[in-house]
Amino acid sequence: MTSPRPEGANRMDPGKPLILVTGATGYIGGRLVPRLLAAGRRIRCLARNPERLAGRPWPGVELVKGDVSDPTSLEAALQGVSQVYYLVHAMAEDSPDFRGRDLRQALTFAAACAKAGVRRIIYLGGLGDPARHRSDHLASRQEVGAALGSSGVPVLEFRAAVIVGSGSVSFEMIRHLTERLPIMITPRWVNTRCQPIGVRDVLGYLTEALEHPEVEGVFEIGGQDVLDYRRMMLGYAGIRGLRRLILPMRVPLPILSALWVDMVTPIPLELVKPLIEGMTTEVVVRDPRALEVFRVRPMAYRDALVLALQRLDEDAVETTWATSLSREQEEQVLGSHEGMFLERHHRHVKAPPRAVFQAFCALGGENGWPAGNWLWQARGFLDRAVGGLGMRRGRRHPRDLRVGDPVDFWRVEALEPERLLRLRSEMRLDGRAWLQFTVRVEGDGSRLEQTAFFEPHGLLGLLYWYSVLPFHLFVFPGMIRALKRRAEAAMTQSGPGA
Incomplete structure (x- = not known):
């Protein structure tokens, strides 16, 4: 079912290739769409609740109601589409079968893309050596990438670790822990190596991908610095002029760390648990081919932090981790007050x-x-x-x-x-x-x-x-x-x- 088009949608050049963005209500998708528009792209967004996008300043974007797990709604959403961005992940949902659900959704979406004649799927997945994964969520991200290519449609998969940007869940967790705790007794996962990347660089890769329609396969992307999480928090403290002491120690169960972060920061437990699990796995770029194929030259971790803090100070945050976090509720119009x-x-x-x-x-x-x-x-x-x-x-x-x-x-x-x-x-x-x-x-x-x-x-x-x-x-x-x-x-x- 297609929602009414926003004013200006009919002025889009029908001769331009049509790009479908899934996950437009999320942190990355909500920032990607305006950048694609600025590049002159013709955009359609698939969302379970398109009304949540109605207030976005996205002239000419077509909003379509549907779900990546529903073949019927996908048939309409994919009609005439050249390439798609798959930015859907169940990280915020605490379910024992989230991995299976993510996989089934990806398989359904891949089959629908093949049937519709889509030329390529662009996917943002998770970095890390699959042979050393200790996190179900990181493993799921890479399983989804493989599933998207199961129907024969070429897939361009970017794999990133921690994304540093104003309002991102990783940045907000680091920010609140560092701001609120002068002395931190932390689990040993703070010594795990990570290669954080600024959100601007991630969006740069995703946007530039459309300029290379023939490129497919897995590309690992990361910032200039390889740091452990302890140095990442101390780096934030340095920029803010804070003196912080971090003392790693053995914590027997990751859930204890997650419960503590849930108490100290605004990030809810359902998001903290997969984050903490992921922090026990080293996530660094092992294949630098992305630097050879794409023009993006990722910034240093400190520069990404400075930009994120600047956006906060300017009240110019585009999207936050909470943007897409919502319990599914029935549609309700308050035209009738009976029973209320x-x-x-x-x-x-x-x-x-x-x-x-x-x-x-x-x-x-x-x-x-x-x-x-x-x-x-x-x-x-x-x-x-x-x-x-x-x-x-x-x-x-x-x-x-x-x-x-x-x-x-x-x-x-x-x-x-x-x-x-x-x-x-x-x-x-x-x-x-x-x-x-x-x-x-x-x-x-x-x-x-x-x-x-x-x-x-x-x-x-x-x-x-x-x-x-x-x-x-x-x-x-x-x-x-x-x-x-x-x-x-x-x-x-x-x-x-x-």
Whole structure:
């Protein structure tokens, strides 16, 4: 099923080869698409939830609803496609059969590509000597690469180790561990050698691949430096002017390391476990052919860190590790409120809709929540205690939002400039919850409406709603009052002619 094309899609030159990108809601895919557009490529994106891409500034990109494991949806998605990027991996899913699922998906996708006459598959896999793998996830990455070539379609496979970039899961883990712990007693995996690569260089290889349509096979890519993880953390500390002491010791079970990282950093356990497992395997480039075939000249580790920190300082992070991390939920339109509990508040605000919209779009993340922030933090802690993500995901950007962005334990489900923001809860709940803000012109200012929706599932859902009602009496009225003050204060500071 094809979603409506964004404005401008029909202006694309139909004579250009059509490129399909899978995994466009993810960290790498979300950064690759705009670079392909800048290079003049004609792009189609396959996503299970295309609405999560609706807010991206990607003029002319065609969005198609589908799944790499569904041959029917792939038949439509691959129609007329010349080359495809396969950027799908189940790293964030904690399942005993993730390896088998990844393999089956790759085989299904490969067969569909062969049937559709696709000329080549471009895949980003994992670095490492297959004879020395200690990680199921690293092994799975290379098994997927082999499976993609099983139907006879040529495959260009790039294999990378740790990717260093603003918002990447590896960078964020190193950043938070180093920032928060002056003394680290670490497992011996910190002495494992790794060849990190900057995200700009990875994107450079992926983008340039289209200029070499005849190239296939496995290419190992890495940055200039081969370092162990201890030196990587100390390198970050040096740039930040931090003095850190790292003491390696024997930790009998990798899960103990994963649980500690889960506690200290925002990265959830389901992502930490495969990362820690992968850090026990040496991942360095053994075959430098990529430097002979492609123009990319990878930067040093320090330079990649400086660029990542610069993007954070500038609030210019394109995608984060949390961008694609979401529990699959049914499609829901809040047109009917039958069976739902609602809590609605409204205020007249002496400010135009633009100022009000900017105020509620700045909620969450490091900005916090303007009423009962400690209660929001406590609710996030409880969510983490039962296996949820809690508040750890934060925000991609302190002010800007787009559909699909995480906001603490919420996800932006709908966004209409200067009119509406709807957040869908991704907490572990016996039910489904939304928080919606709308604004419209009213008299000499605006009318702000704030509505909390909750659809309980069974008796536990009802008990949950009534148990949190006392807190709602404080949190929700306080939040709309704070938004009113912020919007009016912003207008006062900018002046009447702003």
